[in-house]
Amino acid sequence: MAVTLLAHEVSDLCLGKPALRALSVSASIADALSVLRNFEDNFISVWDCEHNKVHESGDAFLCQCVGKICMVDVICYLCKDENLLSPSDALKAPVSVLLPKIPGLVVHVEPSCSLLEAIDLMLEGAQNLVVPIKNRLSTRRKQLQKLSPTSPTSHNGREFCWLTQEDVIRFILSSIGLFSPIPALSIDTLGIISSDIIAVDYDSPASLALEAISRSLIDQTSVAVVDTDGILIGEISPLTLGCCDETVAAAITTLSSGDLMAYIDCGGPPEDLVRVVKDRLKDKGLEGMLEQFNVDSNLLSYLSASSSSDEESMTSTPKLARSGKHSRSMSYSARIVRRAEAIVCHAKSSLVAVMIQAIAHRVNYVWVIEEDCSLVGIVTFSDMLKVFRERLESMT
Known part of the structure; x- marks a missing residue:
């Protein structure tokens, strides 16, 4: 029976997995933010395509996944001292500055890679195994798709998915x-x-x-x-933070750890904490952050109106626009509740x-x-x- 389990390849764990959405390593953080806002992916894969090199197989260029990013990376980056005064300028930086300087977090493997080899790679530090999906894209689809902040990863007719520790644990649980x-x-x-x-x-x-x-x-x-x-x-979970948007940077900058827990809890931040965030941003002279992330207009829509005029004003407050399947409600995502x-x-x-x-x-x-x-x-x-x-x- 053990032989049967060990005979499994990573392709067996990839069945039904969606194709990775790709972001070019040359894209800006603003591009990454747009993808994270508009699609339901918690993590976006970052790819480096060497268009001037010819692979030994004869391919015109070689593409490789060099890492992954999520909303937490953006939030932590915006909270750095040098970015607090001008978040808009910080968002112009290349997405490569968000990638951790730790090799081996993302590793390419072939579909024939064994389950045992996959586990060994994860125990050596790999968080995500990038696996080619066996189905090939149609000629028309290949012509339409190019590597961009909003397209799935495609290279010479191949799409990719990735496997995580959770995928392997789920598979083991089934046996x-x-x-x-x-x-x-x-x-x-x-x-x-x-x-x-x-x-x-x-x-x-x-x-x-x-x-x-x-x-x-x-x-x-x-x-x-x-x-x-x-x-x-309680905890400050990257998973919970990843379901928020970049406005949480303002809360991290101004609140205590305990208050931050309450702020990111599902259901929206308490109105008293929203007021604290606004006031402290002003006290710290961080009007740029307040303006950039619309703390005044977006976050204050959570507050109960103290008068009919306030209520009318808040009901007309615009929400963050999204074109994806699931709309974010201010700082919170409908994709997952944590x-x-x-x-x-x-x-x-x-x-x-x-x-x-x-x-x-x-x-x-x-x-x-x-x-x-x-x-x-x-x-x-x-x-x-x-x-x-x-x-x-x-x-x-």
């Missing part, structure tokens, strides 16, 4: 019986609870959490928000229970807490893959 009795063991017994967590104090300025947010995005985890006693209050509440388990929780919990909430990790809610550590998909990789090796 979980093969790994018995490991799935029934507790995460404590398996020794996969990591104490290497990223945490910030509830009352600390959210701006001090920027480095933590960037690191958690790379690590595919999250930032725990704790009180002075180490009690887990709260700032942390997903937690206990040390005695079984491996399979934690797997299902993470998959159900579309996260790559689960926080581990004590009965009093004090934070113990974190369990990640990477930790789980190590366990299954060792088991697969012993089964061969």
